Amino acid sequence: MARNDMRRSAPSGGGKPEKVPPSGWRKWLRRMFLWGFSLALLAVAALAVAVGLAAQSLPGFDEMKSNQAGQMIVVRARDGTELVSLGPSYGKWLSYDQIPAVMRDAMVSVEDRRFRSHIGIDPIGLARAGYVSATTGKSVRATSTITQQLARTVFLNNSRSLVRKGREAILAMALEWKFSKEQILELYLNKVYFGGGAYGVDAASRKFFGHPGTEMSLSEAAIVAGLVKAPSHYAPTADKEAAVGRAGVVLSLMESQGVVSSADAAAVDFSKVKFAAESGQNSVRYFTDWALPQLDLLLGETSEPIEVWTTLDVGMQRAATEAIRNQVPAGAQGALVSMDRDGAVLALVGGTDYVSSNYNRAVNSVRQPGSAWKLFVYLAALEAGYTPNDKVVDEPVTIEGWSPRNSGGTYAGEIDVRTAFAYSKNTVAAQLGNEVGFSAVAGMARRFGITTPISTVPSMVLGTNEVRLIDMTRAFASVSAKGQALEPYGITKIETTDGRVLYERKQASNAMLVPAYVAAGITDMLQSAVSIGTGRAAQIGRPVAGKTGTTTSNKDGWFLGFSSGITTGVWMGRDDDKPVPGLQGGTAPARAFAAYMGVAVKGRPVEQFDTQVTLPAWQLEPDDEANLGTNPEDYYYVDEQGNLIDPARKGQEPQPDPQEADQAAPPPAASEDFLDQATGRRSDPQAKPGRPG
Numbered sequence: 001m002a003r004n005d006m007r008r009s010a011p012s013g014g015g016k017p018e019k020v021p022p023s024g025w026r027k028w029l030r031r032m033f034l035w036g037f038s039l040a041l042l043a044v045a046a047l048a049v050a051v052g053l054a055a056q057s058l059p060g061f062d063e064m065k066s067n068q069a070g071q072m073i074v075v076r077a078r079d080g081t082e083l084v085s086l087g088p089s090y091g092k093w094l095s096y097d098q099i100p101a102v103m104r105d106a107m108v109s110v111e112d113r114r115f116r117s118h119i120g121i122d123p124i125g126l127a128r129a130g131y132v133s134a135t136t137g138k139s140v141r142a143t144s145t146i147t148q149q150l151a152r153t154v155f156l157n158n159s160r161s162l163v164r165k166g167r168e169a170i171l172a173m174a175l176e177w178k179f180s181k182e183q184i185l186e187l188y189l190n191k192v193y194f195g196g197g198a199y200g201v202d203a204a205s206r207k208f209f210g211h212p213g214t215e216m217s218l219s220e221a222a223i224v225a226g227l228v229k230a231p232s233h234y235a236p237t238a239d240k241e242a243a244v245g246r247a248g249v250v251l252s253l254m255e256s257q258g259v260v261s262s263a264d265a266a267a268v269d270f271s272k273v274k275f276a277a278e279s280g281q282n283s284v285r286y287f288t289d290w291a292l293p294q295l296d297l298l299l300g301e302t303s304e305p306i307e308v309w310t311t312l313d314v315g316m317q318r319a320a321t322e323a324i325r326n327q328v329p330a331g332a333q334g335a336l337v338s339m340d341r342d343g344a345v346l347a348l349v350g351g352t353d354y355v356s357s358n359y360n361r362a363v364n365s366v367r368q369p370g371s372a373w374k375l376f377v378y379l380a381a382l383e384a385g386y387t388p389n390d391k392v393v394d395e396p397v398t399i400e401g402w403s404p405r406n407s408g409g410t411y412a413g414e415i416d417v418r419t420a421f422a423y424s425k426n427t428v429a430a431q432l433g434n435e436v437g438f439s440a441v442a443g444m445a446r447r448f449g450i451t452t453p454i455s456t457v458p459s460m461v462l463g464t465n466e467v468r469l470i471d472m473t474r475a476f477a478s479v480s481a482k483g484q485a486l487e488p489y490g491i492t493k494i495e496t497t498d499g500r501v502l503y504e505r506k507q508a509s510n511a512m513l514v515p516a517y518v519a520a521g522i523t524d525m526l527q528s529a530v531s532i533g534t535g536r537a538a539q540i541g542r543p544v545a546g547k548t549g550t551t552t553s554n555k556d557g558w559f560l561g562f563s564s565g566i567t568t569g570v571w572m573g574r575d576d577d578k579p580v581p582g583l584q585g586g587t588a589p590a591r592a593f594a595a596y597m598g599v600a601v602k603g604r605p606v607e608q609f610d611t612q613v614t615l616p617a618w619q620l621e622p623d624d625e626a627n628l629g630t631n632p633e634d635y636y637y638v639d640e641q642g643n644l645i646d647p648a649r650k651g652q653e654p655q656p657d658p659q660e661a662d663q664a665a666p667p668p669a670a671s672e673d674f675l676d677q678a679t680g681r682r683s684d685p686q687a688k689p690g691r692p693g
Contacts, residue, residue: 064154064187072305073295075288077314078344078492083284086292091202094213096186102218103201104185105259106225110250112146113257116181120147120172147172149228150188194227195235208236210276218260219268222247236275244270283321286350287312290363291490298503299494306502309493311344319599320347324570327592328352332580334572334592335361337473338600341565342507343486346600348470359575366452366466367573370585371424371534372549372558373463375475375522376445378421381432382521383514384440388418392432394425399458404430407550421525422533424548426462433461447513448475449485463549472560473569476546479526480562482610483519485510524611526561535559537590540598542606548585555579559589561597564604568593 073086096104108115114122122145144152151171175184194204202213204224209216216224226246227234236243247270255265291310299306320336328334338347350360359365378386394412396403404426411427412419420428433441438456445454445465450472454465470488478486487508494503526545529535534548538561546561555577560569570589574580 073292074305074307074497075292076307076309077312078310079314080309081314083310083312083314084288086197086288088197088199090199091204091206091213093190093200094186094202096182098214099186099189099201100214100216100221102260103189103213103216103221103224106218106221106250106254107189107228108146108185109254109257109259110225111149111228113253115146115185118145118147118176120174120176121145121169144168145172146188147175147184149192150184151175153188153191153193192228193231194224195231196237206276208275209273218251218264219247219270219273222250222254222268223270223273226250240275244273283349283354284312284317285354285358286360286362287317287345287348287490289350289358289360290348291345294491295494298491302502305497307495307497308491309495311340311346311490311492312348313346313600316347316596316600317349320349320596323592323596324349325352327588327595328572329580329583329588332572332574332583333357333361334570334589335365335469336568336570336592336596337362337470337488338566338568338596339473339477339486339488341477341481341567343474343477343488344492345488345490346566347568347596348490357575361469361571361575363468363470365571365575366468367556367571368465368551369463369467369472369558370549370551370556371426371429371463372472372547372560372585373445373465373467374421374424374429374461375479375526375547375560376448376450377429377433377436377441377461378417378525379448379479379514379518379522380436380440380444381417382518383444384436386417386432388416388421388521388524390417391415392417392420392428394420394428397427397430399430399434402430402458404459404462418525418528422528424529424534429461430458434458445475448478450475463551469569469571472558473567476560476562476569477567478513479519479522480545480565480567481510482516483512483514485513520611523609527609527611530561534586535561535590537586538593538597540594540601542601543609544597545609546590546593548590550584550586553579554581554583557583557587557589558585559593561593563597564601564607566597566600566604568597568600570596 072088075083075086077083112118112122114124118124148168151168155171179187190200190202193199194201194208196204196207198204198207200213201216201224204227205211205213205216205220208223209220223236223243223246226243226249229246232238234243234246251260251265251268254260255262287310292308295308316338320338324334324336333351334349335351336347336349337345340346348362350362350364351357391414393414394406396411406426407424412423412425415425415428417428419425438458438460441461442454442456450465450467452465452467452471454460457464474486474488477488478484487510489505491503492505493501495501523545526547527543529548530538530544530546535544535546538544538546538559540563542563544561544563546559549558549560550556556571556573557580558569558571560567562568570592572580572583572589572592
């Protein structure tokens, strides 16, 4: 063994030592390296081909400049008047040299600090994001480069799928291949969205500061550069404080990267920035904010410029705005919704001032309606058999431990249903709700279009459930339509700018929510509430039917009513739900209703309400069950011959003459011979009865 070992280790004939073959794991490592290197080369080659092909297919620089993003929407009133033009706003195209250096530097600092050195994607940024994710366990999303954002803005959408990200990366590298850094930055700064409808730095400067983009200062450039991250949140039109706060972050980044000196950064005073005054923001925007989101349902996805024809009446909208502003109590807000007889929204005001608050209280706010909710209580009572003339008793009552009180603390005793409704008697509403069932009242509210949650506790009859103004107005409009279901709508037609019709509303066939006699009965009572009851301030010199509503501690005031085919609902109160001294449904809301309706119905003929209650047969005729009692001494009953017997006159009925009875008797239906033949009986006199012969 030793000799053999020495022979293997000793050189033979003074030659080179034998080469030891590599071990198995070294072979696999070498192969993996070779395969990996080859695949990497192939991937790079494929990527280069893809980028090259993409670069060749890209439009030229001039064509890229003219390709604008966004959709223009012109909104028109019912008479064709242009209400507002929405969508992209493009300023003057600024060349690279015309864009202030502070604007270029601010954008690069906050969005892509390695912009001037990467190839369209940022490998360092990607590696850093991957490292942070691996070491912290947190999901970190790498920031897109300016070139990637440009590719997305011009060619892609905002989807976050891997396929879209891959296409974005290839297009970004293709852009870098085809265009210079200066051209890419020029395209980006003229196309990126800055919020408020402004695309490009010139449009943003004009909208937010009131001057061209060529005149932007360092502070203004920092504000504009900070908007790209979240335009809807940071835009000065949405939140000036948020915009300035974000600008401070941009300025710090510029200082840390050496773009501006510490002295220049310290000299910036954002409080001295003068923002341009808002223009074109009026109460019409409350209506468009409600109506335009419906475009997605009516049209689907489209990017072509369109014109939207709406139901809004310009004169009525102006009158509604003035009525709310003039009548709303100090410190409170107001809202108004007005509908035509088919559900078309003629006017919609969501607050006293759209610029100071664009929150739409007409369609988004949920508040307690107070006694206006009694509409559903009395509808349920009428459907259950009550009439406006039926007697009820206004007296203290306790239901399941709950004892409602009337607003004045007094009780009227026996009154009719009409009077109880007109004077909004809480105790009567509670008794009626308890009798017909609180679930029946809730069902009636659902039937008439209330979409918010409904509790069926006894106090619900006084309006403790929260509702939306537009839903309550819809319910009253259905009463005005004699019990017919209505759907509020604001868009009648959508056309392209060249006149091609994309959508046109068709007349809907609406179902009946309650019988005609129920609608007539509630209209009778609603008219009484305005003529003699709590809604007298809503009178306008022609028939008006309506109902007031006031909540605890005067936190909410409502008036809803209709006249000449127009239904209008008014709400007033504070956004923080604090009491408003003196606010009641019969005061400011009713006065605002009257001020608006006086204008709204001016060109319409006077219409009398159909309050003639024609009761159904089941309410006019006695119940059949009442005639079938068990004690004939107490009830009418039917004798063995089928005659109706009055027990009070038993034995006193006149007896008919026998001869007249025989003459008046009808002939038999069939003769005996016919019956014998039909049943198989024989005429044999000896045949036994009951057996065939």
